Amino acid sequence: MRVQVAIIGAGPSGLLLGALLHKAGVDAVIVEQRSADYVLGRIRAGVLEKVTVDLLQEAGVADRLLAEGLVHDGIELSFGGARHRIDFEALTGKHVTVYGQTEVTRDLMHAREAACLQTIYEAADVAPHGFDGTHPTVTYRKDGVAHTIACDFIAGCDGYHGISRASVPPASLKTYERIYPFGWLGVLSDTPPVSPELIYSNHERGFALCSMRSMTRSRYYVQCSLDDKVEAWSDDAFWDELRRRLDRAAAETLVTGPSIEKSIAPLGSFVAEPMRFGRLLLAGDAAHRVPPTGAKGLNLATADVGYLARALAEHYAERSDAGLDTYSQRCLRRIWRAERFSWWFTGLMHRFPETGEFGRKMQAAELDYLVNSTAASTALAENYVGLPLEG
Numbered sequence: 258m259r260v261q262v263a264i265i266g267a268g269p270s271g272l273l274l275g276a277l278l279h280k281a282g283v284d285a286v287i288v289e290q291r292s293a294d295y296v297l298g299r300i301r302a303g304v305l306e307k308v309t310v311d312l313l314q315e316a317g318v319a320d321r322l323l324a325e326g327l328v329h330d331g332i333e334l335s336f337g338g339a340r341h342r343i344d345f346e347a348l349t350g351k352h353v354t355v356y357g358q359t360e361v362t363r364d365l366m367h368a369r370e371a372a373c374l375q376t377i378y379e380a381a382d383v384a385p386h387g388f389d390g391t392h393p394t395v396t397y398r399k400d401g402v403a404h405t406i407a408c409d410f411i412a413g414c415d416g417y418h419g420i421s422r423a424s425v426p427p428a429s430l431k432t433y434e435r436i437y438p439f440g441w442l443g444v445l446s447d448t449p450p451v452s453p454e455l456i457y458s459n460h461e462r463g464f465a466l467c468s469m470r471s472m473t474r475s476r477y478y479v480q481c482s483l484d485d486k487v488e489a490w491s492d493d494a495f496w497d498e499l500r501r502r503l504d505r506a507a508a509e510t511l512v513t514g515p516s517i518e519k520s521i522a523p524l525g526s527f528v529a530e531p532m533r534f535g536r537l538l539l540a541g542d543a544a545h546r547v548p549p550t551g552a553k554g555l556n557l558a559t560a561d562v563g564y565l566a567r568a569l570a571e572h573y574a575e576r577s578d579a580g581l582d583t584y585s586q587r588c589l590r591r592i593w594r595a596e597r598f599s600w601w602f603t604g605l606m607h608r609f610p611e612t613g614e615f616g617r618k619m620q621a622a623e624l625d626y627l628v629n630s631t632a633a634s635t636a637l638a639e640n641y642v643g644l645p646l647e648g
């Protein structure tokens with residue numbers, strides 16, 4: 258098989274890149290190691306910045322998102338037994354849209370199917386080759402048969418544990434990492450959300466987050482220990498713990514029900530520089546990770562893909578490599594800003610046993626400043642709603 262672009266990974270990055278390239282008349286194939294159902298079964302992000310909504314619209318896959326997505330003009334911060342609203346619309350004139358990553362992925366998969374674009378699912382031993390030369394290939398096995406895709410470029414959209422970044426010689430790559438000493442235990446349930454907006458709670462017992470997927474489906478998280486096992490958390494134990502970490506009004510209104518998904522995610526910050534190695538370009542979690550507190554992971558991934566799709570379209574339509582040459586640099590500026598915001602917000606909202614009572618006092622003082630200073634609230638709001646794609 259021969260294509261212009263071989264995409265490794267059918268998560269949101271790979272699927273969105275496929276859709277944008279199709280719009281630009283660039284032909285691409287996607288190779289994914291899992292099944293489509295497995296990819297759809299992973300419950301992850303829920304908050305979309307304007308940049309993500311715009312790119313999905315550009316790709317022609319935003320109809321359901323625009324009809325069903327919930328526009329949120331602010332969030333609430335809960336601490337010291339009370340809630341304080343950060344009004345995005347008043348502070349920045351912007352909002353975010355609550356629509357699950359699973360639904361974004363489903364819409365992209367349907368559009369791909371409808372356009373008869375090829376995705377090879379359940380591909381084993383996927384590997385990129387020859388990207389430092391002019392004739393790269395991607396090899397894989399399907400049903401025991403070996404295949405080779407010849408291409409001009411390889412897009413590594415295969416997430417944090419993927420093969421693309423791992424195939425780059427270590428001397429060509431610089432990585433930066435921080436592992437947090439806790440995780441998030443998440444529960445999805447068919448119950449109405451406790452409040453119309455997201456609640457981020459800083460509590461003595463640990464962080465909690467009340468989020469949602471719709472007015473009938475809620476997503477909640479509590480900070481947990483890295484030693485915790487999902488199986489050891491009954492639904493009742495989860496709801497009790499969540500209730501304890503909310504203000505009294507929220508605790509009293511919380512509607513509980515059986516969990517339809519329950520999982521633990523470790524928290525980490527990670528960046529690999531650069532993001533281009535000859536004809537291999539990394540995008541999304543393949544190049545970086547943020548703790549989910551700032552709701553940036555998916556939005557950073559779509560922004561990378563926005564730059565990459567434009568750069569590849571320019572390469573073919575205008576015979577210009579300016580976009581490819583500046584790809585890393587453009588993405589990394591935005592990535593480091595999101596890394597900083599996610600690191601700061603994580604530090605402000607979680608319980609860090611090692612920082613002791615002094616650390617708790619510092620958090621309380623910073624939260625007090627944050628909700629009483631227009632400049633500080635505006636900085637939070639600007640970072641949360643995100644930046645436009647420049648250029």
Ligand code: FAD
Binds near residue numbers: 267269522541
């Ligand atoms: P992924 O979604 O990881 O997709 C990569 C794809 O590549 C996968 O389908 C994988 O199967 C495939 N793949 C991997 N290796 C290979 C291979 N060798 N060959 C072929 N295919 C391969 N962000 C938020 O904003 N909010 C959240 O609440 C949130 N929660 C998260 C929870 C977890 C457990 C994780 C892991 C991430 C979470 N994120 C969250 C981050 C967000 O979901 C990611 O940033 C987003 O999924 C990135 O999309 P991606 O397409 O780059 O990578």
Ligand code: PHB
Binds near residue numbers: 302303304469476
């Ligand atoms: C979610 O709804 O899953 C979600 C929302 C906001 C975050 C993280 C996760 O910061």
